[in-house]
Amino acid sequence: MLIQASALFLTAMIDWDALEQEFQFTAPGPNKVVWVESPNINDRPEGVKIDTIVLHHTASSNLAGTVKWFTMPESQVSAHFTIGQDGSIVQQVSCLKRAWHAGQSTDYLGRKGVNDFSIGIEIVNKGDGTEPYTEPQMRAVELLCKVLVTWYPIQQITSHEFIADPEGRKNDPIDYPWERLESLGVPLIYGRKSERKPPQG
Numbered sequence: 460m461l462i463q464a465s466a467l468f469l470t471a472m473i474d475w476d477a478l479e480q481e482f483q484f485t486a487p488g489p490n491k492v493v494w495v496e497s498p499n500i501n502d503r504p505e506g507v508k509i510d511t512i513v514l515h516h517t518a519s520s521n522l523a524g525t526v527k528w529f530t531m532p533e534s535q536v537s538a539h540f541t542i543g544q545d546g547s548i549v550q551q552v553s554c555l556k557r558a559w560h561a562g563q564s565t566d567y568l569g570r571k572g573v574n575d576f577s578i579g580i581e582i583v584n585k586g587d588g589t590e591p592y593t594e595p596q597m598r599a600v601e602l603l604c605k606v607l608v609t610w611y612p613i614q615q616i617t618s619h620e621f622i623a624d625p626e627g628r629k630n631d632p633i634d635y636p637w638e639r640l641e642s643l644g645v646p647l648i649y650g651r652k653s654e655r656k657p658p659q660g
């Protein structure tokens with residue numbers, strides 16, 4: 460498997476429908492959570508504070524295919540949560556563990572290795588700017604973030620686009636309506652580093 464290839468190139472090669480077909484999976488429905496374990500995890504560094512949420516798009520419209528991909532050791536990727544277009548929430552990594560969603564990354568505070576201290580949320584979306592996020596999906600993201608902000612000392616919700624190194628490596632979650640998360644009262648850090656917006660809220 461071309462693990463070293465650019466992730467954008469790699470995900471473009473994946474046959475999501477074939478992955479779905481070999482996978483027994485029933486989406487739980489809006490705002491409901493199911494657990495499908497991923498092996499692509501490790502321990503967080505000792506004593507780390509889980510203070511960041513990273514939002515992504517999956518670059519696929521297929522929830523089951525994405526979930527299956529995260530169960531495969533050869534993918535070398537995972538996220539704590541994946542949100543389907545129907546608002547289903549699939550958890551694959553315990554928040555206490557380190558998921559593999561951010562890759563080479565630096566946050567706005569200059570901290571590298573964002574996987575160490577973040578919770579990754581994948582939002583099922585084709586990622587080419589043609590597919591709107593659905594209302595149930597945006598609601599599920601809001602609800603999940605609200606719960607996580609209560610449980611963990613979250614100090615920022617950021618985008619993969621913002622944290623990815625080098626800048627421009629990622630563009631997700633494309634066109635996400637960040638204003639819908641403003642009521643959480645947590646700084647929202649998105650866009651590109653070079654056009655860095657100051658923390659809000």
Ligand SMILES: [Zn+2]
Binds near residue numbers: 629
């Ligand atoms: Zn991403």
